[in-house]
Every structure is written in structure tokens, then in C-alpha cells.
Amino acid sequence: MSKIILCVDMDAFFASVEQRTRPYLKGKPIAVIGSAKRTVITTASYEARAYGVKTGMNIYEGKKVCPQLILVIGDNEKYAYTCMELERIYLTFTPDVEVYSIDEAFLDITKSHHLFGNPETVGIAIKKAVKDRFGITCTIGIGPNKLIAKLASDVQKPDGLKWIKPEDVKDTIKDLPVKELWGIGQKISAILGTMGIRTCGKLGQTPLSVLRNRFGIIGMRLKAMGLGLDDSPVNREEEEPKSIGHSMTLPRDIWEREEIEAYLLRLSEMVGRRARKNGFIGKVISLVIRYPDFETFSKQKTLNDFTNDTHVIYWNVMDIINSIRFRDKVRLLGVSLSTLTRDPLQLSLFKESRRRKSLLQTMDRINDRYGDFTLIWGSYKIQEVDSGVISPAWRPSGVRCVNFK
DNA sequence: TCTGGGGTCCTAGGACCC
DNA sequence: TCTGGGGTCCTAGGACCC
Numbered sequence: 162m163s164k165i166i167l168c169v170d171m172d173a174f175f176a177s178v179e180q181r182t183r184p185y186l187k188g189k190p191i192a193v194i195g196s197a198k199r200t201v202i203t204t205a206s207y208e209a210r211a212y213g214v215k216t217g218m219n220i221y222e223g224k225k226v227c228p229q230l231i232l233v234i235g236d237n238e239k240y241a242y243t244c245m246e247l248e249r250i251y252l253t254f255t256p257d258v259e260v261y262s263i264d265e266a267f268l269d270i271t272k273s274h275h276l277f278g279n280p281e282t283v284g285i286a287i288k289k290a291v292k293d294r295f296g297i298t299c300t301i302g303i304g305p306n307k308l309i310a311k312l313a314s315d316v317q318k319p320d321g322l323k324w325i326k327p328e329d330v331k332d333t334i335k336d337l338p339v340k341e342l343w344g345i346g347q348k349i350s351a352i353l354g355t356m357g358i359r360t361c362g363k364l365g366q367t368p369l370s371v372l373r374n375r376f377g378i379i380g381m382r383l384k385a386m387g388l389g390l391d392d393s394p395v396n397r398e399e400e401e402p403k404s405i406g407h408s409m410t411l412p413r414d415i416w417e418r419e420e421i422e423a424y425l426l427r428l429s430e431m432v433g434r435r436a437r438k439n440g441f442i443g444k445v446i447s448l449v450i451r452y453p454d455f456e457t458f459s460k461q462k463t464l465n466d467f468t469n470d471t472h473v474i475y476w477n478v479m480d481i482i483n484s485i486r487f488r489d490k491v492r493l494l495g496v497s498l499s500t501l502t503r504d505p506l507q508l509s510l511f512k513e514s515r516r517r518k519s520l521l522q523t524m525d526r527i528n529d530r531y532g533d534f535t536l537i538w539g540s541y542k543i544q545e546v547d548s549g550v551i552s553p554a555w556r557p558s559g560v561r562c563v564n565f566k
Numbered sequence: 567t568c569t570g571g572g573g574t575c576c577t578a579g580g581a582c583c584c
Numbered sequence: 585t586c587t588g589g590g591g592t593c594c595t596a597g598g599a600c601c602c
Contacts, residue, residue, distance in 0.1 A: 554572040
């Protein structure tokens with residue numbers, strides 16, 4: 162029996178929430194941005210999109226295509242709260258809910274839809290519940306798997322509902338450009354183009370051996386996608402994280418060593434604290450650097466022991482940075498911790514280490530209570546505290562919750 | 567006064583070991 | 585006085601996603 166999967170995708174999520182909670186923005190072209198100096202448009206309202214405002218544009222580009230564009234600094238807590246409440250709505254229809262990102266979820270209603278009627282009535286009911294509760298719209302795609310459900314929601318946006326039944330999959334995707342498929346981006350579609358493969362229909366007909374030769378293991382997945390097949394499950398449980406990282410584009414390009422170090426300490430602290438909060442320790446530490454010309458590179462180091470100690474992270478980042486010869490000023494810095502495992506939470510036998518652990522816990526508690534960076538080390542030199550970043554990839558809770566509150 | 571930040575997965579070369 | 589070969593770990597980078 163074929164599965165029935167729903168993809169619920171909020172329409173211009175951040176912008177819609179802002180328009181709803183600040184009524185004077187309703188019906189206006191707005192763009193949600195971060196609070197940092199060098200920021201980018203995260204979400205544009207549909208009124209703004211009509212002018213050509215797109216995600217990823219900087220403020221000047223946005224204003225250029227739409228001079229009356231209203232810029233709104235995003236509010237993470239509002240979106241995270243809404244996302245959690247949305248999940249509660251979904252859970253009244255099925256226990257099989259995967260919160261894929263802050264504005265997108267997959268629901269497996271194979272076993273539950275008959276309680277409400279057919280899959281379409283479930284979709285209609287969810288749309289109504291979301292609208293009644295938050296006054297925002299979403300688009301729901303229904304299909305036999307996540308790939309097709311996602312596609313259905315993409316083509317029907319905004320405020321849409323589309324059910325692609327198993328028997329209609331082939332015809333629906335036959336003439337669709339491969340780029341429309343979830344997982345085929347700029348590069349792969351360009352390569353496929355040079356091979357004469359432009360539509361999903363053509364992709365599905367292409368012999369597996371041809372795709373395998375060109376794309377390796379991805380080739381198998383491409384072939385399946387061309388046929389509209391996808392066997393990935395709807396994951397109820399959040400998967401164990403593989404890495405925890407933070408990066409920031411600096412307010413201005415810098416080369417001053419002290420400033421760079423101060424930013425790196427702060428990033429190390431953000432990483433360490435998130436790891437501790439969620440009970441993870443990691444073994445690999447990476448540093449990411451971007452130059453003003455956007456050349457970006459990373460350098461990593463594998464430790465002998467697992468850690469989530471801010472200072473251990475920071476010292477190793479210092480080690481890495483000391484091995485680099487800078488060819489220019491620095492635009493972005495990033496720190497991440499990977500090869501994660503659960504912290505066994507056992508107290509170390511070494512006194513020194515135990516003391517340090519309890520010190521870190523105390524500091525974390527104070528910061529949790531009074532806000533970030535209240536308690537800082539003496540060497541902390543960054544004055545302006547700017548954690549006003551917003552990212553659609555966040556989750557409202559768990560490790561991928563980046564809200565430090 | 568251009569171009570965010572959070573991730574995952576895959577590749578490919580080299581080190582190292584048996 | 586002819587360079588086997590498998591496996592794992594480490595590293596850097598790139599494609600893709602929201």
C-alpha cells in the first residue's frame with residue numbers, strides 16, 4: 162500500500178508572522194532581515210516578491226527593485242513559538258510529524274487520514290486550523306512520498322493545496338524541469354543540461370549506468386527522483402546532531418589580531434554552551450575564514466579527547482589560526498564542533514577538571530537567567546552584543562534551537 | 567558602504583597499519 | 585632491483601537544503 166505524506170509549508174513564514182503581529186505591515190511589501198550590519202533578506206512578503214524582492218538579496222538590492230520596501234528585523238522567539246504551536250496542531254492529525262525546519266513539516270497520514278475523511282480533507286482542516294490560530298496561510302502538498310509532497314506544495318504556492326496521487330505522479334512530473342526537484346540544485350541541473358537531460362521524465366528514462374558514471378552514488382538517487390520515487394521516512398524523532406557551529410560576518414573587514422581573537426572566543430563560547438546545554442561533547446574543531454573577496458576556507462583539528470569546554474575549544478581554534486598566513490583582512494569567522502557524542506555526564510576523577518566543569522555550569526546558569534554574555538571572562542573584548550541572527554534552518558527546540566533564551 | 571547563518575552528505579587524496 | 589592491496593582515519597572542499 163502506498164503511503165500518504167503531507168508537506169506543510171508556511172507561506173513567507175517570517176514575513177507573514179510580522180504582518181500578522183504588526184497589523185500596519187499588512188498588505189505592504191516587507192522584508193525580514195537580521196539585525197547585524199551586513200545582513201540579507203531572509204523572507205520577503207508576497208507583496209514584496211511581486212517587485213522581485215528575493216531571499217538572499219542584500220538591503221540595497223531589495224530597495225533597488227522595490228524602493229518602498231519596509232525592512233523588519235526578525236524576532237526569533239516569535240517564530241520559534243509559532244512553530245511549536247503549529248506542531249501541536251499537526252499532532253492532532255497524526256503522531257507521525259517531522260518538523261523539518263522552522264517553517265516546514267512532513268506528516269505521515271497513511272494510517273490516520275480515514276479518521277478525518279480523505280487526505281484532502283485533512284489538508285483543508287490543517288489549513289483552516291493554522292489560519293484560525295495564527296491568521297497566516299500555508300501551502301500543503303500531498304503525495305505518496307516526501308519528494309512528491311514537497312513538489313506538490315512548491316508548485317501550488319501560496320495558500321494552496323495539491324494532491325498528487327500515485328497514479329498521477331508520472332504525468333505530473335514528465336515535463337517538469339529537473340531543477341524543481343528537491344535535491345537538484347544549480348550545479349547538478351547544469352550538468353544534467355549538458356547531458357541533454359532537462360525534464361524529470363527524461364531523467365527517469367536515463368539509464369542508471371549513465372547517471373552512475375557521471376554522478377557516482379548520487380546517480381542512483383537521481384534516477385529514483387526522475388521516476389518520482391523516494392523511500393525516506395518521516396522522522397518523528399529528531400536525529401542526533403553531527404556538528405554544532407556558529408559563524409558571523411563581522412561588522413567590517415578586519416585584520417587586527419586582538420579583535421579576531423575576541424570574536425573567536427565569543428564564537429567558541431556560543432558553540433561550547435550550546436553543546437553543554439544539549440549534553441554533547443565533540444572531538445573535531447574547525448575554524449572557518451572568509452576573505453573580503455568571498456574566498457572561504459576551513460581548517461580543522463582532531464583532538465585526543467572529547468570536549469565541550471569553551472576554553473579548550475578556543476585554545477584549539479587559536480592553534481589552528483596560528484598555522485595560517487592571512488593574505489587579506491577577514492570578513493567572516495566561524496567555529497564548529499563535530500564528531501559529536503553524548504556527554505556521559507560522569508564527573509571526572511581529576512579535581513581540576515571537575516572544578517572547571519562546575520564553574521562552566523554555574524556560568525551557564527547565570528547566562529540562562531540573565532541573558533547572554535552577562536557573565537564574561539576578563540579577556541572578552543567585544544562591546545556590542547549582537548545575537549540578532551535569524552535562520553530558517555532552526556528548530557524551535559532541541560540542539561537546532563539557536564535561541565539563547 | 568553588495569553578497570546571512572544553520573546544517574548534512576559526499577568525494578578524494580594522503581597517512582598509516584596489517 | 586618492479587611498484588600488492590585492503591581498511592580506517594584525517595582533511596579540505598563542494599553541493600545541497602531551509
